[in-house]
Amino acid sequence: METKDFSFIILEALVSETGAFQLLRGYESTTAPSAFRRSEKNGDLVISLIGSNSEVLDSLMPEIKYPKGCTTAATRPGTALVNAAIPLHKQASIIRMEHKGNIIFESKINDVKPALPNVQLSTKDEVAIVSVGNDTNQEKFWIGALLKDGRMLRPAAAFKNGAFYVALNQLAGLVEARIVLEKTQDFRTSQFTSEPIKLPASEITGLIVEPLNGSKWPFGCRGSLIATIFDNNGKRMEWKKDQIIWRINGEKTKINKQLTPWFADKAGQHTIQLVLMDNEKEVKILDEVEIKVLPPSVEQLEYFKLLKQVRPEIEVPLYEAAKTQK
């Protein structure tokens, strides 16, 4: 069999157990993950390429799974995601999909690739603007970002006045990328690849996981301060000891780790901050929580008094503190 430039037709679609179908995307690509080309016997779904004489040139039975929802209600029909890749034959003029013997989708395949418009690329702030001129049928286009390592990501993009506005801040920290614009028409695809553009630097973000904001901390309870560090896309970053510090009521904690033990020895409101530092200077407060350390209970006072009697050598600073914080 002869193929057209050794390319594939890639299909992304949803299909339900009852045969409901929605094509998410169908395009031409010179590469395809091997998993997409898997063929199963007795599959529910069959994808076929049909020639001009209605002959079946090739067919594929992609692997599909119908997951079950987590619900206490009645079981719903499962919906499977379809990801398939079928070699594009030169003679192919129609692509067809059958579900349990029923045709659920059929479309023609163009003989030639669509013509690309005059693509112009510019950047402003953290947005790349890909102008497609008068070719305003945005549904034909697909925007990607090709990284140096070969990964193709799909940044968010909005179409407005004949141009795609691509949010580069989602690619922060990836150094550089080429913006890829693909135009697909009847399963044939042309591609524009830009020169590399510089991507924004990632920004350190922090989250105090424990304690929770507004929580109440029992007096005298030893617990943990836990935080995580990640960039503005949620990608985790390494905790650097000198770069991130904990502050409680404005004072740096003696231990400075991602998990830091803390001992509440004073009742009242406490402000816990996660602070980004640079050479011992504060850069910004990454996260901040307010907690309330409860005053010692009568039982706690009795407990500390008892402990002091049982083991006087144990430091029970809480005992003295508790007596003054009733």
Next chain:
Amino acid sequence: MKNDNNFVIQGTVAYSNGKPGDSLYVEVWDKDLLIPDFLGRTITDNQGKFKIMFGESAYNKWLFDCLPDVFFKVYRGTSIVLDSRQTTYWNLRPGIHKIELIINQSHDVLCPSQWHGPIINEKLVEGFKSKLSSILFDLNGEDYSTEVDLLRIPFSGVPNLMDLTGEVLSGNPISERIFRETIHSLGYGAVPLKVAAAIWHSHQDNECTCAKKPKGQLLAIKKESKKQSWLGNTQIFDLNHMEAVMAATVAVAQNTEELIQLTGNLMLGLKGVDELNTLFSLTINGANPIDIESAFKTAVRTSAFYGFPPFDGFPPFDGFTPNDSWPLPGNEFIPWPPSFGWPFPEPGSSPGFDPNLPEFGIHELDPSLSTHFENCFIFNVIPGLHRLGIGFTGLIYGADNYVIESVEPDHACPREVITIEGTNFDGTTTVNFIDRTGGSISVAPSSVSATRITVVLPENAATGPVWLYIPVNVGLCLETYVVAKPGVRGNIIVGRPSITTFEVIGGECYDRDPSRNIVLRWNVQPPGAEIEITLDVNGTTHTLCSGCPNIGTLTQRANVVGVYTFHISVNNPFAEACGSASDTVVLEVKEVSPNFEIMGVELTQAIQVFDATNFEEPTNNSIDMIANMDTVLRVYFTVTSGHTFNFTGFLELNGTVYFPINTRGYVPAVVTPLRQETDHTLNFMIPAADANGLNQNARIHMYSTGDHCFRLVKTWDQPISWLERPALPLTIRRIRESHGLVVSPSAALVTVRSAFRKMPSPMTAISLHPGVHQIREGTTEDNFCTDGGYYQLALSIAYEHNDNEGYPPAGHSSSWLGLYSRIGCPVNGMMAWPSTSTCISENRPAVVAHEIMHTVGLGHTVTGIEECENVAQPVACHRLPGRSDGLLDQIPFDIDNNTTVTGASDLQSYRDYNNKWLSPELWVLGRDLMDTRY
């Protein structure tokens, strides 16, 4: 027959500003070998003129060369204002001699009350030793630190020597005793012969031969020259302080022998000081290291009495028997009593010593610092103080000491006016009493005359001596000091009784035990006080003793439970107006301590395998602890007696103490603890930040709150190993539905954090994407909860997060959790492995945990509602053995709510909407899946 009054001295005394020195006492002295001879005394007229006559009998002590070497001392009252020894008139011939004496008016007076601390500068000594070691090392390349340590620093180890000195010279009788004991305790135990002989000589009424009169002029010159040399250097010792210590020594000695012995202690110490000062001076002035080494060896030999070769140390003095033939090359000292080779003379007897002794028998001290002070002692300190009447009565001459003849009333109360009568009270500035601690209290008198003083008895005065402080100046070698004039003290009994001790021995801990006694003890002053002690037990009062001794003990059986109140009342019959004193001791006798045993400890981070009916079951605690997760220890115990008590305790781990997390801090007594009951166990939580490390030992201490004596503190050592496991990476992405609702970040975190309580993962890889995913209206996203559009939504999120891990994932580096707040969505959440994203429309921790565990690779726990997933998950589905309804047979522990969980269903089942926890099997499977994927 000797001719009396054939010497006539006519002179004038004037101040340096030209004013005549009127009404001053002038004394004429003959400068003798050891102790100068007193020749005569008179008083100047208003023009400063005086006249003194004396004869040969006053000075003729020697066989040859009997002309006197005269010098003068001038006093204003008892204060010396001039000592002309340095301008001695040598070999004065009989006849009339006219002289002029000039008094320098600048004369500092030192106040003993300003003295504090040790005599030695300890820091200076340490620095000096360090530098010395360094110099010796540089010289020989050997470590001399041990030898340097042999340098015994005289007078070290008496941190309050100057305080005591000041108190002594202020007349405190209590401090006198302590000072005497202190100087005795210096223990140098040897006396320089010259000093011993001089002191002895000065107190014997002997005829001396004039055959060997020493060269006094030479002595004076030597002293002056040495003074010039050592006064110019930095000293380890404060010389003024040394002089004051000498004065105090003279003041406290009770007789001649003791003065000699105490003086010997000081002088031997001074010898060590001398060598140290030489060494110190060389060291700090950067002298030739060879000279320093030589001085060092000498100093070690002198100061380290226990020293032996290589430094030719002296033999030990302790245990040395007089007259032993000990080879003592170069020894200038002898043990006490000094062995002159003849019996030491008794007071009143003939000395019988060889008159040649000063020339041939006594090795003089080096003419240095010790020589100076030796002379100072002989010529200034001893006569100067004795002139004032300070010291033992055998030495005092011509003093007008005060005498307290009566104190009225002799039993008085604080704030009462008392009258003191006697003689020589002039100049009294304060009246002194002792307080209850032995310290002194000084009070300014209300009125003073020569024979009568009135004063108000101070508040804190105690029964004891009463003495006066009449300041007088005494000029010694270097300075003039203010000291207290001596006198005969009075006594007073202070009427208010004082209870110095009233206590139960052994504290307040008693339980009802007929075999045990409560021991009460007391100490009351004054001894004649009337004392009554009572005991009140639960409202019934008994008299334990009446007319009790002022110091005593008694015992009382603790055979009744209740509050015991011991009361002491004291009255002083001698001064009832002073009022009484009382004190109370209260203790509580409680029931006998309960008995109990610790049976076992369960370790849990949510779920654990544990059989509370069989603590020996080998599968107990078979689920490993994961590092960096909150960990709860449940302590199971059983009570065998004392069932009405509560129990508590604490836990120690790596030096940190943890308190129970049970709501009340204690738990009730139980005989058979039930695992499902939170408070049937004493629970401790080790927070995630502390939960790490292998083979850690958590020591649990447990006791009853009713164990008043804490005799039953049970301990249990629980080994714990926290294994390092990967934390599940999870990014929370909030979803705004097309109508605008969105979960707040804090609410999202609350839900996710609670979900993690049910999962085998630390919470250290949770991130919160700052953005919000906006559902696209009118698409399948908008209807995902009704149309099963989760996959598209999950894909959208994943794509938007740039992981490009839709389905199947290119690399599973993280799970994405889309949180959607729509109410009434019939599908709570949906996920299919191996996707990385899941969407949740129910803000419920159990649902979130369930879906996340799907992303990890766990299918459903099949209970009849769920389907076994027909996808290739590692754990496609699971069935609980023998539990088709999905109920767990183990008891989870809800750390957030600090409680055990009962009736829970497996998290991966569809049973029970909220009360779902991972079964032990799925906990282990899920944890292992995370190990392989993250």
